[in-house]
Amino acid sequence: MVRSATGRRLHRIAIYGLFAVVALYTLFPFYWMIASSLKSGQAIFDVTFLPDLKFNNYEAILSDGVFLRSLLNSLVVAASVVALSLGLAIAAAYALGRIDFRGRSPIMFLFLAVSMFPQIALLSGLFEMIRWLGLYNTLGSLIFAYMIFTLPFNIWVLTTFMRSLPRQIEEAAIMDGCSPLRIVRCIFLPMMGPALISTGLLAFIASWNEFLFALTFILTDENRTVPVAIALISGSSRYEFPYGAIMAASTIVTVPLIVMALLFQKYIVSGLTAGAVKG
Amino acid sequence: MSGIDLINVVKRFGALTVIDGVDLAIAEGEFVVFVGPSGCGKSTLLRMIAGLEEISDGELRIAGSRMNETPPAKRNIAMVFQSYALYPHMNVERNLGFALETARLPAAEIRERVTKAAKFLKIDHLLDRRPAQLSGGQQQRVAIGRALVRQQKLFLFDEPLSNLDADLRMEMRVEIARIHREVKATTVYVTHDQMEAMTLADRIVVLKDGRIAQVGTPMELYERPANRFVAGFIGSPRMNFLPGMLVREGEESVLSLAGGRHRLSAHDYAGDVSLGIRPEDLILGGGEATLEAEVLLVEPLGGESLVHLNVGDGRSIVAKAQGRPEIRPGATTVVGWNHARAHLFDKDERALNPRGA
Secondary structure (H helix, E strand, O other), rough: OOOOOHHHHHHHHHHHHHHHHHHHHHHHHHHHHHOOOHOHHHHOOOOOOOOOOOOOOHHHOOOHHHHHHHHHHHHHHHHHHHHHHHHHHHHHHHHHHHHOOHHHHHHHHHHHHHHHOOOHHHHHHHHHHHHHHHOOOHHHHHHHHHHHHHHHHHHHHHHHHHHOOOOOHHHHHHHHHOOOOHHHHHHHHHOOOOHHHHHHHHHHHHHHHOHHHHHOOOOOOHHOOOOHHHHHOOOOOOOOOOOOHHHHHHHHHHHHHHHHHHHHHHHHHHHHHOOOOOO | OEEEEEEEEEEEEEEEEEEEEEEEEOOOOOOEEEEOOOOOHHHHHHHHHOOOOOOOOOEEEEEOOOOOOOOHHHOOOEEEEOOOEEEEEEEHHHHHHHHHHHHHOHHHHHHHHHHHHHOOOOOOOOOOOHOOOOOHHHHHHHHHHHHHOOOOOEEEEEOOOOOOHHHHHHHHHHHHHHHHHHHEEEEEEOOOOOHHHHHHHHHHHHHHOOOEEEEEEEHHHHHHHEEEHHHHHOOOOOOEEEEEEEEEEOEEEEEEEEOOOEEOOHHHHHHHHEEOOOHHHHHHHOOOOEEEEEEEEEEEOOOOEEEEEEEEEEEEEEEEEEEOOOOOOOOOOEEEEEEHHEEOHHHHHHOOOOEOO
């Protein structure tokens, strides 16, 4: 498009203006959280945009054994969910993407349907299953429950990705004498790196942040995960609500996610689009 | 012994029959090329030999034993794919050695075989590169090398050169011929390019609609095509066909074309025929039989020229002439041929031979 010099300048200003609005909209809550976490005592109720850089909220929260325990619990749950759901999803994706059998697409749609139910609808049924399996008030209950929403998504993404891998490579491996297991392990897995990283990361984030199941299936403090633990942080009296501590805890919980997202950002996009566009 | 026998082999996909009863015996050490237009079943037939497609009916024997139910890896076959199918995350050395690694050969032997194959294919300086860092021709060499290291008695090639540009294709064709000469493995090679078929094959199998149209040495197929399809498929530019009528007159047959009548030795057949003459067998200005023709276009190719002509009722034919003939488009000339170089096909497109021939 041909534009005059002023037209170009206006165009550029408009674009950067839009960027600024979007950035403000998405980043302000985070900024507010971090800024608030760095204020102490009553200062938190003053509307100042510059933080005080006082770290006593962090000192308080990091010396709280219950909070640290819940951080560890979250890590265990999220890592287990990622490992289990990737393992199962890879096996399922090989079958659904590479082997022709009757009823393949009904199964795919069933997975999609399962992931469409709202969490709250599954809650009471899942509760019964968890009690029946003897998992109530254990981390196992959460790992079990989170697989319900991470698995269908992982299977969908990995299946489409697996389908896009050239068939002749698989056939070459067959001619080279590979068993299906060896094909998946030595040929497909390395080629699927980006898809595995992006689905794994999304499963990690979903499990790390989940609140409703974590509130329902866990009874005691020592088994809680971080989102619930933060919600249950209480002040020294019932008239004091510890905003500062909550903000500090939230910041600590957000940091690993941001670090991971930055570390893997290049794979996330290529992993999610690789299955969508053929070639 | 590592010949291949196909006995009335059939392949069906649902109600669709893709390979319709193929009988073929391939001798040990022979280089056989399957050729045909797309959709003729040549690749399917190759994949059935490889074990990548199930055989619906009939029998496949390799070295005399039935192989229908044997998994691909146990058929002792090495295969080269059209897209090369290299493992993108492994370097050339691991690509070459992967099959041996899978077979749990000792590392020293894998190394030795890989080095030997790489040297043989002149890719020994590329061993630590990834496939993405190689040119098309180099990738092709790695793909062939991957088949070579397995030291099998049987090689299958599925259109290996069709992704290469013309220069490289020629170079690799020569290379494949050299490999066959030195390794002496029984080879089945699929292509749609009749030029590759002519230059590489000991015997060519021309396939059409899932059946064998003709099997023979390249020169047999060129000199004595069994039917009109093979006649048109082998040779470039393709054979010219003119419709005519064959009538018996005493001890002779008479062929009537739109531009004249020609006396031939006696044929048993009488009725509608087509006359086939290769461009290189047409003679400008002479021959035992001649037709009036109008010159449409002269395409000089350097050493020779293609002359497009209009004969009889506006049918156009192509003649190949040496050098650059002194004729201009629009001029009228005479084009002829010798009867020994002409082919006649009956209305079912089968080749006709004179009585007693």
